[in-house]
Amino acid sequence: MTATSVPHVVIVGGGFAGLWATRALARDRVRITLIDRHNHHLFQPLLYQVATAGLSAPDIAAPLRHILRDQRNAEVRLGEVVQLDASARRVILADGDSVAYDYLLLASGATHAYFGHDDWAPHAPGLKTLDDALALRRRLLLAFEHAESCDDPAERAAWLNFAIVGGGPTGVELAGTLTEIARHTLKHEFRNIDPAEAKVRLLEAGPRVLASFPESLSIKAQRQLEKLGVEVVTGTPVSAIDARGYRLGDRFVPARTVVWAAGVAASPLGALLDAPRDRAGRVQVAPDLSVPNHPEIFVAGDLASVQQGGRPVPGVAPAAKQMGAHVASAIRARLRNAPTPAFRYRDYGNLATIGRNKAVVELHDLQFSGLFAWLFWLVVHIFFLIGFRNRLIVLINWSWAYVGYQRHARIILGKDQLP
């Protein structure tokens, strides 16, 4: 960078970390290029609602260009970063273009990981993008269609057998919602099957669901799931998944629909850095979130491995937003040649929803569950949705769903694989 030019900050990834960093730099004398493979910021905490047909894709996403239209120092570039030349300070895109930077923030997030079993991927899709959500919606709805038009009782049972692998918040949300759909939403809609006979199993290898919550809330969550009709299996890892079903311990369970909510791996962009990474591929950053030996490169969000008080900072939206904002102030400090402070994660609590009027909430010493926890969850999530319109539409959709158990987005998109 020459002394007279405006420093160029390149931010890779328009998720919570990247977008919050971009916004935090709005009044600084920098030029920002935000690069993302998608044209939208995605409110990932509600992705399971798109997969389970409660919300439309545009309800939980907003075009990055629209969000940043009035931020004159920022431009958005739709593209995929495939290479990094740290010595020449430039990133290279899939279309061959390269973009030079003075400061770089890598915030490309995480994807699902199959723990060395990549052959499970086609049989147990995960949930990270809107395309994932629409593909999963299609799969869940088609399973009931297959069961309805199938004459063989064993095959029919396999189509009505659903398994969610992984008892974290996403797994719990999916299992609870899917059970509600089978028991309530689809009531009266089929003639040859009773959708309520669907079996939804939540498979958690560890000793309890929602392992990041206090044990008492895990127990409450499991009880609430069971009350909804979910069969919760803990302590046994899944040892195989194929097109016919899955293996749990010694037992093979025929099931046509298995959903992967178990493991995350950091985005492959972390590997482009010459920096130590943890087992999940997350970059082990310096306390100020910069990369060792590269004070001009930062990593934030799910791609960053940050320890605090001996525990890892969790891969949740509030942590990503805080890291994004921190990187903005670190860049500001660098520009003034001032020392950069260490990142400090402020943990405001933890919440997970289980289904209609069921949730668990932990706010430091305060823990609660049930209807009040669900209302709290609802308010928090609607409040944090970007854009007034989305909030209003989502609230209407949910009121509607709550009153009538209806899920308006039960539209199968895509042409292949009809029953």
Added chain:
Amino acid sequence: MTATSVPHVVIVGGGFAGLWATRALARDRVRITLIDRHNHHLFQPLLYQVATAGLSAPDIAAPLRHILRDQRNAEVRLGEVVQLDASARRVILADGDSVAYDYLLLASGATHAYFGHDDWAPHAPGLKTLDDALALRRRLLLAFEHAESCDDPAERAAWLNFAIVGGGPTGVELAGTLTEIARHTLKHEFRNIDPAEAKVRLLEAGPRVLASFPESLSIKAQRQLEKLGVEVVTGTPVSAIDARGYRLGDRFVPARTVVWAAGVAASPLGALLDAPRDRAGRVQVAPDLSVPNHPEIFVAGDLASVQQGGRPVPGVAPAAKQMGAHVASAIRARLRNAPTPAFRYRDYGNLATIGRNKAVVELHDLQFSGLFAWLFWLVVHIFFLIGFRNRLIVLINWSWAYVGYQRHARIILGKDQLP
């Protein structure tokens, strides 16, 4: 059919004709199987709104099972009819299953036709299904992204050159809305291009747009389009379309985005019947909408060729609904061995929207255009949308769009073809 069993009515296609026939038979002593390739009824008149990002896919579609959940004599079968054995009275599905019928209604609609130029199809997609609409939305939004990230002025201009082939209602709606998006919605969102520089051309081979309307309204529509910024070209057919652009008369126009709104061809299912068909593949039915020599087979909607007063009954939603209801009464008459009346189309009028507060309306001798026509169009379309929830959401989306020129569904779905 044996005298003791309940007659089985098989209806192929859950569009306006098939669904209205199904509902009209709700209280009759028949068993109905409604077969469709999609799990939803689609409100096709608003499809262009999904393509232009004003509405989400689920806003204009409702699951057929949900619509018919309380109609106990009807069941829905998701599947694609590929063969018809009229002598054995059964249809065969793509999965190999066959379904026997006593009465059959073919109402599988129409698809787009390229008048013998099928090689144009990949370069000029049409708009008939939700998947078409989402693919077109993707294409329209990506064109601006390509222009933004492109350095070559000629290529940039080609990305900002849009052509809509066909000046019927769909073409007019698409051209008007796309111009609004370029001039208003995308304002301030790009840094390297001015989206308002986009050229939108509406290409009509005939002498005027909206040929099915009175000439005075065609003139008004063209004037309103031009006021919005659309360049309307009439009287010259497109003679070639490829990946680089299109040929109009002697002139080749570089354009990366061409949309096909020109021709329709009846669904290929019509060819399975041993019956005369018109040039567009529509089945020439008897006055009661049955197929000559097959009193147990009926055809309705866009697949049927019906003349009335020397003019063809138009391929619009009200005609399809009326035909569906007529087939229901014809089947009822057959069951009583009573004579079946001839179908009579009641034409309530014709309306087309052009853009924000612009439309043309023809109600018999009454013709009007402009804001009042637009409000009339809005009320009619929202009123006919299936399901209260959809009406409310669509109304909110439109109010929002009207006040702020915003289109909330500008979300690019699908992974391929990033710029």
